[in-house]
Structures are given as structure tokens and as C-alpha cells.
Amino acid sequence: MSTPATSLDHDEDRSTARSTALDGNAVAGLLWDLFGEESTTTVGTCAHCGSSGVLAETVVYVQGPGVVIRCRGCDGVLVVVVERRGVRCVDVLGYATLGAGSSAGA
Amino acid sequence: MVGTVEETPRARTLVLDVPGWSGHRAGQHVDVRLTAEDGYRAQRAYSIASAPDDPHLALTVERLDDGEVSPYLVDELRVGDELELRGPIGGYFVWDGSSDAPVLLVAGGSGVVPFRAMLRHHVAAGDGAPVRLLHSARSLDEVIYRDELAELAEESSVDVRITLTRTWPSSWDGLRGRIDAATLAEAAWPASDNPLTFVCGPTGLVEAVAAALVGQGHDPARIKTERFGPTGS
Numbered sequence: 001m002s003t004p005a006t007s008l009d010h011d012e013d014r015s016t017a018r019s020t021a022l023d024g025n026a027v028a029g030l031l032w033d034l035f036g037e038e039s040t041t042t043v044g045t046c047a048h049c050g051s052s053g054v055l056a057e058t059v060v061y062v063q064g065p066g067v068v069i070r071c072r073g074c075d076g077v078l079v080v081v082v083e084r085r086g087v088r089c090v091d092v093l094g095y096a097t098l099g100a101g102s103s104a105g106a
Numbered sequence: 107m108v109g110t111v112e113e114t115p116r117a118r119t120l121v122l123d124v125p126g127w128s129g130h131r132a133g134q135h136v137d138v139r140l141t142a143e144d145g146y147r148a149q150r151a152y153s154i155a156s157a158p159d160d161p162h163l164a165l166t167v168e169r170l171d172d173g174e175v176s177p178y179l180v181d182e183l184r185v186g187d188e189l190e191l192r193g194p195i196g197g198y199f200v201w202d203g204s205s206d207a208p209v210l211l212v213a214g215g216s217g218v219v220p221f222r223a224m225l226r227h228h229v230a231a232g233d234g235a236p237v238r239l240l241h242s243a244r245s246l247d248e249v250i251y252r253d254e255l256a257e258l259a260e261e262s263s264v265d266v267r268i269t270l271t272r273t274w275p276s277s278w279d280g281l282r283g284r285i286d287a288a289t290l291a292e293a294a295w296p297a298s299d300n301p302l303t304f305v306c307g308p309t310g311l312v313e314a315v316a317a318a319l320v321g322q323g324h325d326p327a328r329i330k331t332e333r334f335g336p337t338g339s
Binding site: 018019020021022023024025026028029032038040041054055056057 | 135137149151192193195196197198199309310313330331332333334335
């Protein structure tokens with residue numbers, strides 16, 4: 001019976017967080033480090049909802065202990081990057097495809 | 107750093123002589139890295155304010171009062187000091203100055219910085235595409251590049267519209283209030299002209315502008331966005 005309220009609170013939290021989120025342009029340097037080339041125009045397909053888009057248009061949170069990249073369509077987590085003692089731990093868990101056959105957005 | 111320009115009480119342009127600079131595209135940015143004496147490092151991304159055709163690289167930085175990097179760049183850095191840069195970075199939010207369709211640039215606050223690079227490059231390239239800049243600032247004092255934009259509007263085909271959101275002089279005959287659906291219905295090119303649109307500013311402004319334009323029938327694939335804000339890293 002508390003489900004609707006909980007869900008609403010969650011949405012409000014997410015909406016507040018989203019109002020401070022940036023986009024993939026803000027982590028262009030980090031993406032370059034990770035993939036070895038300019039990657040904001042790389043197209044990926046979200047494994048959660050199937051939508052595709054360039055990394056520049058993803059929702060990016062940089063204010064936590066790491067960087068979290070989410071899908072603009074469904075808010076699913078696409079990439080998590082955490083740095084610890086100079087070593088970067090990269091989890092590209094939310095992309096079904098990334099870069100393969102990308103031709104748009106250049 | 108070879109020169110500075112005070113743009114507003116909170117924003118300063120840093121003019122840099124960068125040995126070996128490979129050139130850039132209008133709209134790209136650089137990462138600026140500061141290293142403290144104890145080895146602590148902080149890095150931030152700043153849009154490039156100069157056109158590819160300009161002799162020096164310029165960055166315009168707005169001071170965030172609780173920032174780690176911007177107060178140093180705006181208030182402390184002196185001509186002759188060196189800065190550690192990496193770039194140019196980014197390949198999405200760029201415009202090479204020419205277009206076969208009308209172009210709309212929508213800026214909130216210091217979101218106008220990459221647009222200065224684009225507009226200078228557009229004028230230098232002699233491209234005839236109609237270009238309109240819709241620029242929102244809190245007050246007249248906080249309009250970055252105010253004089254240059256006025257000159258641009260006077261001497262080129264670029265249409266500049268400034269809206270002041272908090273205070274305005276009694277003589278102000280420009281727009282007032284935040285950029286909203288009504289502002290865009292008036293200032294945006296008709297969706298049927300298939301315009302190219304760039305939006306740069308704080309997240310809230312970018313989201314509101316992009317949503318309003320899509321609501322007015324604009325093709326989301328022709329709207330490029332860049333959000334900025336304080337970073338925690």
C-alpha cells in the first residue's frame with residue numbers, strides 16, 4: 001500500500017538528481033582516456049530499452065564518488081567508472097552495442 | 107597566458123599562447139588541470155572561446171564562488187603564468203560555420219562561450235546561412251561578450267537576441283524573462299525549414315529548451331545540446 005508513495009518519492013529524487021546531471025560532452029576527456037579516441041559521437045544501443053544514441057547525449061552524473069552514465073531514454077545505467085588508487089575500474093554493463101557500425105552523429 | 111579580458115564582474119577571458127597547438131573546431135573544449143604544491147590535482151573542462159582562425163587560444167571562465175578551479179582562473183592567474191591544458195576535446199557539439207539550413211544558437215549564461223567561437227568562425231568563413239543567437243543572462247552586467255555581440259548584430263547577418271531574467275534597466279528594449287516555449291515560438295526558425303539548433307547552458311535551461319522545441323515540431327536529431335554545471339571531481 002506504500003508502493004505509490006515510494007514510487008513517487010523515488011521519482012522526485014530522480015527528477016531532482018536529473019536536474020543537476022550533465023551529459024556526455026562533460027566527460028569527453030574521460031571517454032577519450034577509456035577508449036583511446038574521441039568518443040562523444042560514438043553510437044551505442046541501450047541494453048535496457050533498445051534505444052540508440054550518441055554518447056554526447058547520455059545523462060552523466062559526476063558528483064558521486066565515480067562517474068555514472070545513464071540512458072536518456074530509460075535512465076538505465078550504461079557505464080560506471082570508479083577510480084581507486086590511480087586505477088580506473090570501468091563497467092560498460094548497460095550497452096548492448098557500442099561503436100559497431102556507428103555512422104550517425106559525426 | 108598572454109592576456110586577459112574582463113567580460114563581466116564574474117567572468118574573464120584568458121588569452122593563451124599554446125606551443126604546438128594542433129588547432130580546433132568551433133564548439134570544442136579543453137581540460138584545464140591544476141596541481142597544488144602538495145600534489146593535489148583538480149581538472150575542469152572549459153569551452154574554447156576563440157575561433158579556429160584566431161591567432162591565440164582563448165577560454166572564458168565564469169567564477170563559481172565555491173569552485174576549486176574557477177576562482178583561481180578568474181582572480182589569481184596572471185599574464186606570464188603557465189597552465190596545463192589537454193585538448194581539443196569533444197566532437198559532437200561542434201559547428202564548422204557553414205550550413206544549408208538556418209541555425210539557432212540558444213545560450214544560458216556562460217553557455218554563450220562556444221557560440222562565440224562558432225559565430226566568429228561563421229563570419230570569417232563568409233557563410234550565408236541565417237544564424238540567430240538567443241542568449242539569456244541574469245542582468246545586463248552579466249551578458250558575456252555584450253559589446254562584441256552588439257557589433258556582430260550590427261555588422262553581419264547574425265541576429266542577436268538577448269533576454270534578461272532578473273533585472274533590466276528601465277530603458278531595456280530587449281527580451282525579459284527566462285527562455286520558454288513562448289520565447290522559442292517567436293525566436294526559433296520554423297520547424298519546416300529544418301533548422302540546425304545548438305543549446306548550451308545549465309541543465310535546467312537545456313532540458314526546457316530542447317523539450318519546448320521538440321514540442322513545437324522540431325526534429326530532435328537536429329538539436330544538439332551541451333549541459334554544464336559544477337563538477338564534484
